[in-house]
Amino acid sequence: MIEIHQLVKRYGEKTAVDGLDFTVRPGVVTGFLGPNGAGKSTTMRMIIGLDAPSSGSVQVNGRRYDQHSAPLQEVGALLEAKSIHPGRSAFNHLNALALTHGIPRRRVEEVIELAGLTGVARKRAGAFSLGMGQRLGIAAALLGDPQTVMLDEPVNGLDPEGVLWIRNLLTGLAAEGRTVFVSSHLMSEMAQTATDLIVVGRGRLLADTTVEQFIQDAGGHSVKVLTSQAARLRDLLAGPDVEITGAPGSEELTVSGLTARQIGAAAFDHGLPVYELTTQAVSLEEAFMAMTEDSVEYHGSTAPAPVRSVA
Numbered sequence: 179m180i181e182i183h184q185l186v187k188r189y190g191e192k193t194a195v196d197g198l199d200f201t202v203r204p205g206v207v208t209g210f211l212g213p214n215g216a217g218k219s220t221t222m223r224m225i226i227g228l229d230a231p232s233s234g235s236v237q238v239n240g241r242r243y244d245q246h247s248a249p250l251q252e253v254g255a256l257l258e259a260k261s262i263h264p265g266r267s268a269f270n271h272l273n274a275l276a277l278t279h280g281i282p283r284r285r286v287e288e289v290i291e292l293a294g295l296t297g298v299a300r301k302r303a304g305a306f307s308l309g310m311g312q313r314l315g316i317a318a319a320l321l322g323d324p325q326t327v328m329l330d331e332p333v334n335g336l337d338p339e340g341v342l343w344i345r346n347l348l349t350g351l352a353a354e355g356r357t358v359f360v361s362s363h364l365m366s367e368m369a370q371t372a373t374d375l376i377v378v379g380r381g382r383l384l385a386d387t388t389v390e391q392f393i394q395d396a397g398g399h400s401v402k403v404l405t406s407q408a409a410r411l412r413d414l415l416a417g418p419d420v421e422i423t424g425a426p427g428s429e430e431l432t433v434s435g436l437t438a439r440q441i442g443a444a445a446f447d448h449g450l451p452v453y454e455l456t457t458q459a460v461s462l463e464e465a466f467m468a469m470t471e472d473s474v475e476y477h478g479s480t481a482p483a484p485v486r487s488v489a
């Protein structure tokens with residue numbers, strides 16, 4: 179559990195974190211989202227005592243980080259790429275950390291395997307790719323078997339297999355009852371991994387919500403349906419909370435208020451052919467951008483994100 183109360187961090191004139199108040203609960207993955215410069219890394223640094231708050235408080239598992247007698251066993255963190263001695267192997271790096279924190283060597287072997295580093299554990303970390311370095315950082319974060327895991331942009335530099343690995347790792351850690359707090363710029367990535375969301379902009383809390391609620395607030399899911407019997411299907415699906423759009427004579431309908439499964443079952447029951455059923459998350463990325471629009475420090479020219487299909 180991470181508890182943040184009225185947290186403020188000022189660097190001279192700059193207020194990087196401006197009165198944040200939120201709790202990260204155990205048992206689920208919580209995404210920490212916000213545009214560049216929103217204050218995510220600063221908040222994470224304060225959680226593990228790398229930066230002192232100007233005011234307010236941060237507690238991890240009921241205490242300030244520096245009040246824990248074995249902090250590595252309480253919270254494991256991956257902040258920006260760790261400085262690792264380039265000549266040292268992954269094994270030696272982790273083993274040195276373990277030795278200084280009273281962690282058994284057996285656990286070093288375990289995290290090496292968990293992070294998929296077995297084949298390269300004796301190689302120089304200096305020769306690691308960005309993705310391998312990320313895996314090593316995550317192995318180090320998990321070394322103390324911590325109750326709380328906090329990762330800053332963990333998918334940076336990972337290939338699709340690595341991204342999937344992170345997703346499964348995080349949801350697995352949460353399923354074990356741990357607190358999992360993960361920052362990202364990417365709403366679409368978080369939507370697939372996180373249950374809860376904390377959204378910040380210019381150091382302020384913009385939303386403390388669930389992914390599901392965020393999707394609902396953005397207009398909910400809709401389902402694209404292709405059928406040669408569009409008029410009949412439209413009549414069949416009509417209901418008080420159901421909205422159906424589609425050009426007259428077109429085979430394509432967009433349905434909100436029903437799931438793809440409900441639509442497929444209704445069509446099947448009445449013998450109507452369906453050639454496509456695709457659930458569409460309503461511009462999650464756009465909803466996120468709209469919410470954080472006034473909070474973006476560094477604007478570029480951007481085209482709107484396309485509607486994303488979800489399985």
Ligand SMILES: Nc1ncnc2c1ncn2[C@@H]1O[C@H](COP(=O)(O)OP(=O)(O)OP(=O)(O)O)[C@@H](O)[C@H]1O
Nearest residue numbers: 189192193194212213214215216217218219220221
């Ligand atoms: N040591 C520092 N000295 C001065 N300003 C800082 C310092 N660290 C962060 N800042 C400023 O505080 C603000 C928040 O930065 P922070 O790195 O926490 O944001 P972020 O949300 O993690 O951004 P990103 O997604 O780009 O990593 C930024 O405007 C940044 O320039």
